[in-house]
Amino acid sequence: MTNQGENIFLEVKNLKTHFHLDEGTVKAVDGVSFKMKKGKTFGVVGESGCGKSVTARSILRLEEVTDGEIILHRNGETLDLAKMPATSEELRKIRGKEISMIFQEPMTAFSPVHTIGSQIEEAILLHQDVDQEEARKIAAEGLRRVGIPKPEERLDSYSFELSGGMLQRAMISMAISCNPNLLIADEPTTALDVTIQAQILDLLLQLQEELGMAIMLITHDMGVVAEMADEVAVMYLGKIVELAPVEKLFYDPKHPYTRALLKSIPKVGVKANRLESIEGMVPDPYNLPKGCKFHPRCPSYIEGVCDAAEPSEVEIDSEHRVSCFLYGGR
Amino acid sequence: MIPLILILAILVFIIIELPPGDFLTVYVEKLKASGVMMDETAIERLSRQYALDKPGYIRCYTWLKNIITRGDFGRSFQWDKPVLDLIKERLALSVAISLFSTIFVMTIGFAIGVFSAVRQYSAFDYIFTFVGFIGVSIPGFLLALLLMWFLYSRFGIYISGLFSPEFEDAPWSFAKFLDLLKHIWLPALVVAVSGIAGNIRTMRANLLDELKRPYVMVARSKGVAERKLLFKYPIRVAVSPMLSTIGWTLPSLFSGEALASIVLNLPTIGPMLMQALMAQDMYLAGSIILILGSLTLLGTLISDILLAWADPRIRYGESGR
Ligand SMILES: Nc1ncnc2c1ncn2[C@@H]1O[C@H](COP(=O)(O)OP(=O)(O)OP(=O)(O)O)[C@@H](O)[C@H]1O
Numbered sequence: 001m002t003n004q005g006e007n008i009f010l011e012v013k014n015l016k017t018h019f020h021l022d023e024g025t026v027k028a029v030d031g032v033s034f035k036m037k038k039g040k041t042f043g044v045v046g047e048s049g050c051g052k053s054v055t056a057r058s059i060l061r062l063e064e065v066t067d068g069e070i071i072l073h074r075n076g077e078t079l080d081l082a083k084m085p086a087t088s089e090e091l092r093k094i095r096g097k098e099i100s101m102i103f104q105e106p107m108t109a110f111s112p113v114h115t116i117g118s119q120i121e122e123a124i125l126l127h128q129d130v131d132q133e134e135a136r137k138i139a140a141e142g143l144r145r146v147g148i149p150k151p152e153e154r155l156d157s158y159s160f161e162l163s164g165g166m167l168q169r170a171m172i173s174m175a176i177s178c179n180p181n182l183l184i185a186d187e188p189t190t191a192l193d194v195t196i197q198a199q200i201l202d203l204l205l206q207l208q209e210e211l212g213m214a215i216m217l218i219t220h221d222m223g224v225v226a227e228m229a230d231e232v233a234v235m236y237l238g239k240i241v242e243l244a245p246v247e248k249l250f251y252d253p254k255h256p257y258t259r260a261l262l263k264s265i266p267k268v269g270v271k272a273n274r275l276e277s278i279e280g281m282v283p284d285p286y287n288l289p290k291g292c293k294f295h296p297r298c299p300s301y302i303e304g305v306c307d308a309a310e311p312s313e314v315e316i317d318s319e320h321r322v323s324c325f326l327y328g329g330r
Numbered sequence: 331m332i333p334l335i336l337i338l339a340i341l342v343f344i345i346i347e348l349p350p351g352d353f354l355t356v357y358v359e360k361l362k363a364s365g366v367m368m369d370e371t372a373i374e375r376l377s378r379q380y381a382l383d384k385p386g387y388i389r390c391y392t393w394l395k396n397i398i399t400r401g402d403f404g405r406s407f408q409w410d411k412p413v414l415d416l417i418k419e420r421l422a423l424s425v426a427i428s429l430f431s432t433i434f435v436m437t438i439g440f441a442i443g444v445f446s447a448v449r450q451y452s453a454f455d456y457i458f459t460f461v462g463f464i465g466v467s468i469p470g471f472l473l474a475l476l477l478m479w480f481l482y483s484r485f486g487i488y489i490s491g492l493f494s495p496e497f498e499d500a501p502w503s504f505a506k507f508l509d510l511l512k513h514i515w516l517p518a519l520v521v522a523v524s525g526i527a528g529n530i531r532t533m534r535a536n537l538l539d540e541l542k543r544p545y546v547m548v549a550r551s552k553g554v555a556e557r558k559l560l561f562k563y564p565i566r567v568a569v570s571p572m573l574s575t576i577g578w579t580l581p582s583l584f585s586g587e588a589l590a591s592i593v594l595n596l597p598t599i600g601p602m603l604m605q606a607l608m609a610q611d612m613y614l615a616g617s618i619i620l621i622l623g624s625l626t627l628l629g630t631l632i633s634d635i636l637l638a639w640a641d642p643r644i645r646y647g648e649s650g651r
């Protein structure tokens with residue numbers, strides 16, 4: 001399958017990020033591949049600890065990548081971010097400008113001894129040709145855009161003076177301050193109430209339309225995925241077990257894990273909650289099961305097959321793939 | 331601040347008065363021991379002259395009153411001179427040594443601590459962690475002795491005093507000042523060693539903590555250059571605890587300075603305080619302790635101001651919600 005004609009911005013190939021700790025090796029991301037298209041939203045879902053955040057941070061090379069390629073397409077050229085030294089200028093120019101990230105923990109994402117404003121202005125000054133004063137104006141405008149009241153005053157606040165929801169919005173405005181080509185949003189609305197969440201998601205969609213921005217949206221909230229995403233990857237223990245366009249994933253899920261995830265969504269009219277209702281526990285990352293890592297929790301477990309080897313990826317069709325022995329892959 | 335110094339003064343006076351006997355009894359004993367007898371009237375006259383016959387609180391009141399109204403710290407029994415004249419120069423030298431020590435503690439401790447944290451588990455880190463342990467545990471005076479012995483036996487250099495012989499008794503001049511600078515760094519370093527070692531450890535531990543914080547990664551994700559990022563964020567946050575230690579390292583610097591000065595034969599306030607205490611030369615001893623104590627309070631005040639300046643969480647009286 002070639003990507004010609006498709007509007008690919010970033011392509012991740014067989015990305016692996018392992019952590020070597022005293023207790024053993026955590027294969028937080030263990031060979032994931034996906035593509036993100038300009039102007040489209042790529043959703044990533046999965047239970048806590050499956051490696052969503054590590055995948056996101058690895059793309060920006062904020063974690064030490066063990067293996068794989070991270071290919072950025074720019075004017076017909078390709079650049080492999082995985083090959084660049086983590087502190088190189090080349091990479092620094094991409095960070096915050098072409099690819100920026102909304103981090104999961106808004107409370108600790110800001111330095112406690114610098115004002116919110118100075119931290120937002122820093123990003124603007126780094127990537128835009130403006131002076132301090134203009135940067136401040138842009139930063140204030142950014143805060144207004146995410147619905148923060150009295151933005152000029154808030155610029156001079158410290159992180160400990162703001163609520164979690166406020167900080168999350170400040171974080172979002174910082175990430176979009178330089179109009180990135182790809183916005184990685186790691187649970188961007190967890191600290192927000194429903195109305196503000198809707199506003200923020202609308203804002204992101206609007207930016208996406210105006211700038212053709214690609215969004216990588218990491219979330220627990222299947223409702224948000226259904227609303228926002230064009231394509232969805234389902235992760236389980238460091239691997240993508242299923243990847244499909246959003247309608248296909250919701251109406252024709254293949255992997256038993258995806259089905260379980262979807263079943264755990266409360267019925268119509270009730271807001272989707274955290275994914276807690278799947279049977280069994282996520283295995284200990286130091287002590288993973290043999291074979292398919294989902295087999296101990298899988299309702300369709302085939303003895304002697306699923307616990308013997310890992311399934312390889314099977315293409316259901318050109319845009320839908322799944323790693324499960326139910327569909328071949330032996 | 332002012333009330334604190336007053337309380338300090340009264341405490342100092344009480345402590346000075348605590349040992350049994352006073353200067354005269356010690357003096358008379360000494361004379362007796364060397365075979366000289368003093369007649370009662372002479373002793374009484376002396377006693378009146380120094381107000382030793384009055385109750386303690388009156389003496390304390392007079393002493394304090396004279397300090398506040400006339401800047402008169404009283405007379406030394408031993409030297410029969412005004413205290414202030416005796417201690418002025420020595421005090422200045424002591425303060426100079428302590429100041430240099432503080433600078434060493436701050437800069438060297440800071441630099442090595444930062445480097446150790448940034449290059450955690452490197453050879454540099456291991457070496458200085460080890461050196462740091464030794465530095466914390468070795469007393470300054472012992473280090474001074476070892477250094478003296480080492481420099482003398484190896485290089486024939488005899489380090490002692492704060493001035494070259496030709497300047498020893500010379501009046502103050504720019505040349506003498508330069509000569510002082512040439513000598514002062516060694517005692518200052520000796521006094522600073524344990525502080526430096528302590529600071530290396532504090533700085534290293536704090537910075538290692540801060541480096542793991544998400545805001546560091548967020549800054550990196552914005553494209554901030556690594557070195558700039560390091561100084562602007564985690565180091566900036568990690569120095570706060572170091573600043574807060576300035577205040578309470580001062581007393582230990584003063585006492586370290588006293589011991590090192592005795593060993594290195596430096597004309598500073600430390601040895602004089604020792605002598606005054608042993609001879610129960612109460613106004614001299616009391617004044618020295620009072621001044622050192624006040625300087626320590628001042629140091630604490632400065633370190634609090636610095637801390638508030640560096641850390642908005644303290645400025646706003648906020649301990650994180
Ligand atoms: N710096 C690190 N050092 C060691 N292990 C780590 C590190 N960061 C993450 N991990 C481990 O990697 C695995 C994946 O973590 P990750 O944060 O990506 O999960 P997640 O999918 O984002 O979960 P959540 O939904 O809770 O945010 C977890 O087992 C986690 O403990």
Ligand SMILES: [Mg+2]
Nearest residue numbers: 052053054104
């Ligand atoms: Mg996460």
